[in-house]
Amino acid sequence: MQKAVHRAVRELQAGEGELTVPAVAARAGVTPSTIYRRWGTLSQLLSDVALEKLRPETAPVDTGSLKGDLILWLEQYVEEMASAPGRAMIRDILRETLPGNASQCSAFTYGQIEHIHARALDRGELPPPAELLLERVIAPLMYRILFTPAPPTAEEARRLLDEVLTYPLGEGNTDATANK
Structure with a gap:
């Protein structure tokens, strides 16, 4: 049904x-x-349909490096979410009065980032935490997608990503790209 x-x-x-x-x-x-x-309600039904469309069908592409994986995934993410259908799906999800589908949408994004993160660790790279990527890359992009007339560009996404990849990750490690 x-x-x-x-x-x-x-x-x-x-x-x-x-x-x-x-x-x-x-x-x-x-x-x-x-x-x-x-x-x-119709809004909740539309949210459910939109959520199903946003569910990732495959794992992010493995380009052989953390930065390459993130750039490719981010470019696809921005292209899909910033498109007219992507914006409509996001708005349908946010229109729902219950937070469940919005949380699930966030979990999809987090899961994709975590997959890239785990793969980078397996290669001996030091990826930034997924939460940092969500806060410093995805959140500003999503803000632009939802609230500004001009969607973000791939160049803007790469700039935000570069800022995070050079973020200090802890004592003795000042560059997330040092292992590349």
């Missing part, structure tokens, strides 16, 4: 009809009460 309802939402979002709970229900072959019981 969930797949049918999600498919109906995506079809209606593509301009194939009015996006209402009754229209989604009719297209999915369920009753409107089924949708209301499962999702509560």
Whole structure:
């Protein structure tokens, strides 16, 4: 049922009809009460569909270096999130009154960064903490994506990343890129 309802939402979002709970229900072959019981509101349903689209399907590409992995992943992240459909998905997730899907979206991003982090450690590199990348790279990019008319560029993302990669990581280590 969930797949049918999600498919109906995506079809209606593509301009194939009015996006209402009754229209989604009719297209999915369920009753409107089924949708209301499962999702509560149209906003929560849209948030659920958007979250499913944002779920990573694969691990980040391994370029052979921490910096290369992060640059490639970040460029793809910015391109996807800053696109018109990406912005719409983020807004759908944030429109939900319960924080669950927004937290899950954050967990997807954190998981991708953690995957890159673990791979870097396996190669003997010293990656910055995932939290630092979220706070100093992802957060400013997401702010630009959501609240400014011009989305961030790949160059801006690389500049933020370079600032984090040269951030002191602890006693005796002043450069996260020192092992490259």
